[in-house]
Amino acid sequence: MISPGAGKASSSPLMGNDSEPTIFEYSHRGRKSWSFADTDIPDIELDSIIPPQYQRQEPLELVEMSERDIVAHFTRLSQRNYAVDVGAYPLGSCTMKYNPKIFDYIATLAGVSAVHPATPASSIQGWLELMVNFETSLCEITGMAAATLQPAAGAAGEMTGLLLMRAWHNHMGQNRKKVLIPDSAHGTNPASVRLGGYEVVTVPSNSKGLVDLEVLKDLLDEDVAGIMLTNPNTLGLYEEEIAQIAKAVHEVGGLLYYDGANLNAILGVIRPGDMGFDIVHVNVHKTFATPHGGGGPGAGPVAVSEKLIPFLPGPRPVRLENDSVLKFGWQQMPSTSIGRLHSWHGNAVVIARAYGYLLANGAEGLRKVANTAVLNANWLRHRLRGIYEIPFDRPNMHEFIASIGKEKRKAGLHAMDVAKMLLEQGFHAPTINFPLIVEEALMIEPTETESPQTLEQLAQAFEQVAKQMQDSGTEIAHQAPRNTPVRRLDEARAARKLIQTWDANQTLQN
Numbered sequence: 001m002i003s004p005g006a007g008k009a010s011s012s013p014l015m016g017n018d019s020e021p022t023i024f025e026y027s028h029r030g031r032k033s034w035s036f037a038d039t040d041i042p043d044i045e046l047d048s049i050i051p052p053q054y055q056r057q058e059p060l061e062l063v064e065m066s067e068r069d070i071v072a073h074f075t076r077l078s079q080r081n082y083a084v085d086v087g088a089y090p091l092g093s094c095t096m097k098y099n100p101k102i103f104d105y106i107a108t109l110a111g112v113s114a115v116h117p118a119t120p121a122s123s124i125q126g127w128l129e130l131m132v133n134f135e136t137s138l139c140e141i142t143g144m145a146a147a148t149l150q151p152a153a154g155a156a157g158e159m160t161g162l163l164l165m166r167a168w169h170n171h172m173g174q175n176r177k178k179v180l181i182p183d184s185a186h187g188t189n190p191a192s193v194r195l196g197g198y199e200v201v202t203v204p205s206n207s208k209g210l211v212d213l214e215v216l217k218d219l220l221d222e223d224v225a226g227i228m229l230t231n232p233n234t235l236g237l238y239e240e241e242i243a244q245i246a247k248a249v250h251e252v253g254g255l256l257y258y259d260g261a262n263l264n265a266i267l268g269v270i271r272p273g274d275m276g277f278d279i280v281h282v283n284v285h286k287t288f289a290t291p292h293g294g295g296g297p298g299a300g301p302v303a304v305s306e307k308l309i310p311f312l313p314g315p316r317p318v319r320l321e322n323d324s325v326l327k328f329g330w331q332q333m334p335s336t337s338i339g340r341l342h343s344w345h346g347n348a349v350v351i352a353r354a355y356g357y358l359l360a361n362g363a364e365g366l367r368k369v370a371n372t373a374v375l376n377a378n379w380l381r382h383r384l385r386g387i388y389e390i391p392f393d394r395p396n397m398h399e400f401i402a403s404i405g406k407e408k409r410k411a412g413l414h415a416m417d418v419a420k421m422l423l424e425q426g427f428h429a430p431t432i433n434f435p436l437i438v439e440e441a442l443m444i445e446p447t448e449t450e451s452p453q454t455l456e457q458l459a460q461a462f463e464q465v466a467k468q469m470q471d472s473g474t475e476i477a478h479q480a481p482r483n484t485p486v487r488r489l490d491e492a493r494a495a496r497k498l499i500q501t502w503d504a505n506q507t508l509q510n
C-alpha cells in the first residue's frame with residue numbers, strides 16, 4: 001500500500017502478496033448477500049412472459065458471495081490502489097482535484113437520485129430548475145448563449161460539437177471537409193473530427209509552444225469547417241494570439257470549437273465566448289469536482305453561441321414563460337436539432353454534483369479556484385527548475401511540462417521511469433508522453449486542492465527521483481516501483497499475451 005509522502009512505505013503482509021484472488025474465486029454455491037422482502041405480488045409463469053425457446057437453458061454463472069466477503073474483497077482492492085482521496089495526483093490534462101464529499105451527499109438525496117427520468121415535469125420542478133440553473137451558470141462561465149447537458153463525457157461533447165458544426169454548415173448550404181487541430185491537441189480531438197466525418201489538418205506549434213498564426217492562415221480556406229483549440233493549450237500555455245486566430249477562422253466562414261475539458265485555469269477570469277469561440281464543451285468531471293477515472297461517470301455539456309441554438313440536442317429543460325401552473329418544462333426538439341446524444345437527460349446526477357460545486361463556490365470562489373490552480377502550478381514549476389528540464393520555462397497556467405529528453409539521450413531513461421519512481425515515493429505519477437510535441441514529456445498539474453505542505457512534499461519526491469536517476473542511472477529506475485502491491489508491468493505483454501487468471505471451469509465447481 002502506498003501512503004502519500006511516506007517515502008518507502010513498507011507493505012503489510014496482506015498487501016505484499018500480488019495475488020488477491022478474483023471475485024469468482026470467492027464464489028461458493030448458495031452464499032448470498034441479498035434478501036427480498038416477502039410481497040403479496042403473485043408469482044407469474046415465466047413461460048407466459050418469455051417464450052421457452054428464448055429462455056436460457058444453463059444457469060447464469062454469477063458470483064455467489066456473502067456480504068462480508070464482498071466488502072472484504074473490495075476494501076482490500078481499494079487499499080491497493082492509489083486514489084485522489086489518498087494524496088496528490090498531479091495528472092496533467094486529466095485534472096484529478098479532490099472532490100468534496102458533500103457533493104456525493106447531494107447525489108444520494110432521494111429527490112436527486114431516486115427519480116425516474118420519465119417522471120412528468122409537474123412532479124420534478126426542482127430537478128428541472130437545477131438543470132436550467134446549471135445551464136445558465138455554464139453559459140455565464142463560458143460566455144455562451146445556451147447549452148445541452150446530454151453528452152456523457154468530454155469526447156462525447158467533442159462529437160456533439162462537431163455534429164453542431166456540420167449542422168451549421170449544412171444549414172448554410174455548404175459541405176466543408178476539414179477541421180484544423182494544433183499538434184499539441186488531446187488525442188480525443190482528432191478522433192472526434194474523424195467521427196464527425198471530417199478530415200484532420202494539423203497546425204504546427206511555433207517555438208513558443210503556441211499556434212503558428214502565419215501557418216494557420218495558410219491552411220485556412222473555404223473548405224475548413226472550423227478549428228478545435230484548448231486555451232490554455234496542453235502545454236499549459238495561453239494562446240496569446242487567440243483574437244487573431246478567431247478572426248482569421250471566422251473570415252473564411254469557419255467555427256471555433258473550445259475543448260474545455262479543463263477550465264481550471266480560467267474559471268471566472270476569462271471566457272471562451274469572449275475569445276471568439278462558438279462551441280465549448282466542459283468536463284464537469286475535471287473542472288467541477290465530480291469523481292472520475294474509475295470513480296464515477298462524467299458529463300461533458302456543450303455550450304454554444306446564439307446562432308447554433310437551433311441545432312442543439314433536445315429535448316432541453318427550460319423555464320416556461322407562458323404556463324400558469326408550471327415554472328419549468330421541456331422544450332421539444334426543433335426539426336433543425338442534431339438529435340439526442342444520450343438517453344433521457346444525460347448523466348443527470350453528475351450534473352447535480354457539479355451544480356452543488358458551483359453554488360458552494362459562488363462566483364468569487366470559482367475565481368479563487370482558478371487563481372490557486374495557476375499559482376500552485378507556477379510554484380511547482382519554479383521549485384523544480386534546475387532539477388528537471390522545463391522546455392517552456394515561463395509563466396504557465398494550471399499545468400506545465402517537464403522533459404526527460406536529456407536523461408534519455410544520456411542514460412536511456414524515460415518519462416515512464418520517472419512515473420514509476422514517483423509511485424515509490426508515495427505519489428501518483430503525472431501524465432507522461434503527452435503532449436506529443438515534447439520528448440519524454442511529464443505533464444504536471446498539481447490542482448488548487450493541494451496545500452503548500454503537500455506541494456512541497458511532492459516537489460521533494462520529484463527531487464528524490466531526479467537524484468536517484470543521477471546517482472544510479474537505469475539501475476533503480478528500470479526496477480521501479482519496488483514497494484507497491486503490483487511491481488513494474490510489461491505493458492506490451494499485458495496486451496499481446498493476455499493471461500486470464502480466472503477460468504470458469506476450474507473455479508465454479510466448488
Ligand SMILES: *Cc1c(COP(=O)(O)O)cnc(C)c1O
Binds near residue numbers: 186189234259283298
Ligand atoms: C480529458 C480530456 C478530454 C476528453 O474528456 P473525456 O471526458 O475523458 O472524454 C478532451 N480534451 C482534453 C484536453 C482533456 O484533458
